[in-house]
Amino acid sequence: VQAEILMIGTELLLGQIADTNATYIAKALAENGINLYQKTTVGDNRERINRALRDALERSDVVLVSGGLGPTEDDITRDCVAEVIGKSLEYREELYAQLSARFAKVRRPLTDNNKKQAYAPEGSTSIENPNGTAPGLIAEDERGVVICMPGVPRELYAMLDDSVVPFIREKYGIEGLLHSRVLKVCGIGESRVDDAMGDLILSQKNPTVGVLASPEFVRIRITARAASVEEAEALIEPVDAVVRERLPGLVMGVDDATLEGVVAKQLAERGWTVAVRDSFTGGLIAQRLAAKGDSVFRGGVVASSTESVRADLVRDQFGATCGLGVSIQDGEVALEFVTPAETTSWRVPYGKNDALQRLRTAVICLEHIRRHLAGITEASQDAKA
Ligand code: ATP
Numbered sequence: 001v002q003a004e005i006l007m008i009g010t011e012l013l014l015g016q017i018a019d020t021n022a023t024y025i026a027k028a029l030a031e032n033g034i035n036l037y038q039k040t041t042v043g044d045n046r047e048r049i050n051r052a053l054r055d056a057l058e059r060s061d062v063v064l065v066s067g068g069l070g071p072t073e074d075d076i077t078r079d080c081v082a083e084v085i086g087k088s089l090e091y092r093e094e095l096y097a098q099l100s101a102r103f104a105k106v107r108r109p110l111t112d113n114n115k116k117q118a119y120a121p122e123g124s125t126s127i128e129n130p131n132g133t134a135p136g137l138i139a140e141d142e143r144g145v146v147i148c149m150p151g152v153p154r155e156l157y158a159m160l161d162d163s164v165v166p167f168i169r170e171k172y173g174i175e176g177l178l179h180s181r182v183l184k185v186c187g188i189g190e191s192r193v194d195d196a197m198g199d200l201i202l203s204q205k206n207p208t209v210g211v212l213a214s215p216e217f218v219r220i221r222i223t224a225r226a227a228s229v230e231e232a233e234a235l236i237e238p239v240d241a242v243v244r245e246r247l248p249g250l251v252m253g254v255d256d257a258t259l260e261g262v263v264a265k266q267l268a269e270r271g272w273t274v275a276v277r278d279s280f281t282g283g284l285i286a287q288r289l290a291a292k293g294d295s296v297f298r299g300g301v302v303a304s305s306t307e308s309v310r311a312d313l314v315r316d317q318f319g320a321t322c323g324l325g326v327s328i329q330d331g332e333v334a335l336e337f338v339t340p341a342e343t344t345s346w347r348v349p350y351g352k353n354d355a356l357q358r359l360r361t362a363v364i365c366l367e368h369i370r371r372h373l374a375g376i377t378e379a380s381q382d383a384k385a
């Protein structure tokens with residue numbers, strides 16, 4: 001089955017909002033093995049919406065539309081769909097009842113323009129919107145199916161996941177699914193990961209392996225096509241093992257794992273706490289550790305960059321078990337980490353003191369602590385890369 005996305009909204013063309021709905025829809029389609037052929041964006045303009053709808057129906061089986069279902073003058077998606085499939089809009093008592101109930105619940109008066117949302121093209125199916133007022137809509141003719149969802153992201157996400165994707169899967173008898181696991185690696189470059197992964201990326205068919213870098217992590221995504229999530233996990237498992245074998249100790253975590261989350265867990269397992277004195281990242285490290293709660297984080301000082309740092313002093317100041325010091329020395333970021341067992345220190349060269357470098361330094365500090373506490377000594381060298 002071939003699908004298209006049609007985004008409606010002048011705001012999108014003006015660059016006033018980022019098109020996160022399209023990203024969300026595209027991801028859901030990929031995960032369900034539905035081929036996305038084209039994505040189109042048009043403004044709130046009847047003629048252009050009509051043309052885009054006709055073109056999309058010409059090419060594809062399913063057209064997923066976002067936006068323009070609301071009560072205002074420029075919300076014309078409903079009218080356009082009716083026109084393109086050659087049906088008129090009909091008033092639906094049950095939609096009006098849903099609307100009234102919704103407005104009563106949020107204690108707002110139902111204004112005249114809201115009544116627009118009680119109309120739908122003849123023969124179409126309405127999709128209930130538990131998170132808002134605008135119902136979704138499924139309209140078909142011999143060319144294909146048009147599915148309209150509200151533009152408000154929260155409403156669209158729920159409608160897509162709970163109603164639209166199940167509808168498409170059922171209608172086109174889609175049985176398999178795509179399922180991914182993301183292994184996260186910090187403190188080494190994408191090229192180093194690519195080097196280690198290169199042949200896997202090329203040779204693996206199911207699951208496939210892909211590498212994606214950000215300032216925070218290199219993500220190694222393993223994606224399997226299977227009949228169920230369990231089956232996909234079973235296909236992913238051996239490839240996961242190969243990746244870990246090739247990057248010993250470097251996989252920080254999977255999927256939603258965060259560096260501070262992993263470090264906090266390592267500290268908590270030992271019953272340790274930490275304090276931070278930081279004259280480089282402007283408090284980024286403390287901010288992240290603080291989010292893990294006071295059972296792990298005891299306090300922090302954000303100081304000017306000229307000060308050299310003794311990790312034991314900040315540890316004592318806050319009565320923590322461990323201390324981390326970050327400062328600038330000889331044009332390098334100097335890090336010191338003290339635990340009840342030992343003190344380690346290391347240097348990281350830096351270019352300029354900008355937001356990216358501060359983020360990278362925060363990541364490298366936390367990654368050093370993670371590796372240190374995991375007993376990975378050799379690989380720690382790579383944290384400098
Ligand atoms: P409403 O009932 O709120 O009018 P609607 O279906 O008419 O809903 P729009 O008016 O197009 O949808 O968009 C409502 C809001 O949702 C926009 O102001 C915008 O903040 C957000 N939005 C719309 N389209 C997108 C998109 N493609 N990606 C992310 N956010 C979006």
Ligand code: MG
Nearest residue numbers: 068069070075
């Ligand atoms: Mg609107």
